[in-house]
Amino acid sequence: MVNQERLVNEFLELVKIDSPSGHEKEIARVLKEKLTNLGFAVYEDDAGGQVGATAGNLIAHLEGEGKGPMLLFSAHMDTVEPGRGINPVINDGVISSQGETVLGGDDKAGIAAILEAVRVIKEKGISHGGLEVVFTIWEEGGLRGSKVLDYTKVRSKMGFVLDSDGEPGSIITTAPAQNSIIATIKGKAAHAGMAPEKGVNAIQAASRAITKMNIGRIDEETTANIGIIKGGKATNIVPDDTYLEGEARSLNLEKLEQQTNHICQVLREEVKAFGAEVEIDVIKMYHSINLSENDQVVQIAVNAAQSLGLKPVLTSSGGGSDANVFNGKGVACANLGIAMNDVHTTDENIKVNDLSKIAEYVTEIIKTANR
Numbered sequence: 001m002v003n004q005e006r007l008v009n010e011f012l013e014l015v016k017i018d019s020p021s022g023h024e025k026e027i028a029r030v031l032k033e034k035l036t037n038l039g040f041a042v043y044e045d046d047a048g049g050q051v052g053a054t055a056g057n058l059i060a061h062l063e064g065e066g067k068g069p070m071l072l073f074s075a076h077m078d079t080v081e082p083g084r085g086i087n088p089v090i091n092d093g094v095i096s097s098q099g100e101t102v103l104g105g106d107d108k109a110g111i112a113a114i115l116e117a118v119r120v121i122k123e124k125g126i127s128h129g130g131l132e133v134v135f136t137i138w139e140e141g142g143l144r145g146s147k148v149l150d151y152t153k154v155r156s157k158m159g160f161v162l163d164s165d166g167e168p169g170s171i172i173t174t175a176p177a178q179n180s181i182i183a184t185i186k187g188k189a190a191h192a193g194m195a196p197e198k199g200v201n202a203i204q205a206a207s208r209a210i211t212k213m214n215i216g217r218i219d220e221e222t223t224a225n226i227g228i229i230k231g232g233k234a235t236n237i238v239p240d241d242t243y244l245e246g247e248a249r250s251l252n253l254e255k256l257e258q259q260t261n262h263i264c265q266v267l268r269e270e271v272k273a274f275g276a277e278v279e280i281d282v283i284k285m286y287h288s289i290n291l292s293e294n295d296q297v298v299q300i301a302v303n304a305a306q307s308l309g310l311k312p313v314l315t316s317s318g319g320g321s322d323a324n325v326f327n328g329k330g331v332a333c334a335n336l337g338i339a340m341n342d343v344h345t346t347d348e349n350i351k352v353n354d355l356s357k358i359a360e361y362v363t364e365i366i367k368t369a370n371r
Helices: 004-015 025-037 047-051 105-124 202-211 253-273 296-307 322-328 352-369
Strands: 041-044 058-062 071-076 088-091 094-097 131-136 158-164 170-175 177-186 216-219 222-231 241-250 277-286 313-316 332-337 349-351
Touching: 004 088, 004 094, 004 105, 004 352, 025 041, 025 058, 025 105, 025 131, 071 105, 071 322, 071 352, 094 352, 105 131, 105 158, 105 349, 105 352, 158 296, 158 322, 158 352, 170 296, 170 322, 177 202, 177 253, 202 222, 202 241, 202 253, 216 253, 222 253, 241 253, 253 277, 277 322, 296 332, 296 352, 322 332, 349 352
Parallel strands: 071 131, 071 158, 158 332, 170 313
Antiparallel strands: 041 058, 058 131, 088 094, 094 349, 170 332, 177 241, 177 277, 216 222, 222 241
């Protein structure tokens, strides 16, 4: 039922539109027009003003007449860098960039699949209980758009985010919550050659604390990392300040808090023992995804995959997506694998047949929900 030529052409059109994070104005304009032409009522929220982007999130509604629930489908409009001047090429059924940029299939493959599925539903007169499409800004680098999305405009109670690797039929049902931990260690400056004993080395204090931390793979549900450390002004000055940034992730909220508290406690104790001071900020980055195979949204995805002859695979992710934020806001969302390969690199690619399968899968999910 999917028109592969139309789908591919639209995907190529979308990836050619520059939309690095925070600069989504043009693609938002194009998508607003496309959704309106498909019969959606489209609303753009003020997320752009809140996060410093050129456009807001798009929230679109298409009324249904079927008996099924209203379903949300979401993908993000932004891409990582290098993502300007993308020139897509097709070789042996594989779409990639010419090699100097990313392709932008993350996440414009998701956008194209959603748009094509809606076209098929309308062309075939397939009943549904209402469709809600949310295209977010600035997902890369912090899920900024979905965090400030105008949820008063969101009507769905369940839905699907198209933003994961994995073959069509992959269904992300669990993903960790994340805390960001930011610390500034204050020592005391001194001349490193003439009077180092008068100083308190903030870098050394931070290093001492890090060596006492339990980080890396904590258990099957929990990870932690110190990823950024910056400090010092010159080799002949005992550094009086050092900046640390780390994170903790867990599928279990209690374990997340325990790991976060562990890192903070070690920082406070070890830095104090060294004669320095520390200021710590903990930022809750996003909620976890904890869906079961019995949840309606998962059952719909599984049954739709089986109807298409795809193998449904319920799986877990170690990363975050807009689906984490939606779940935290009370919208039960699974994240679907859309067969993206080598994302965030100049080798990024997607197979034409996989792109078609994803559009078919979205179409089948809509049909299955109405049965």
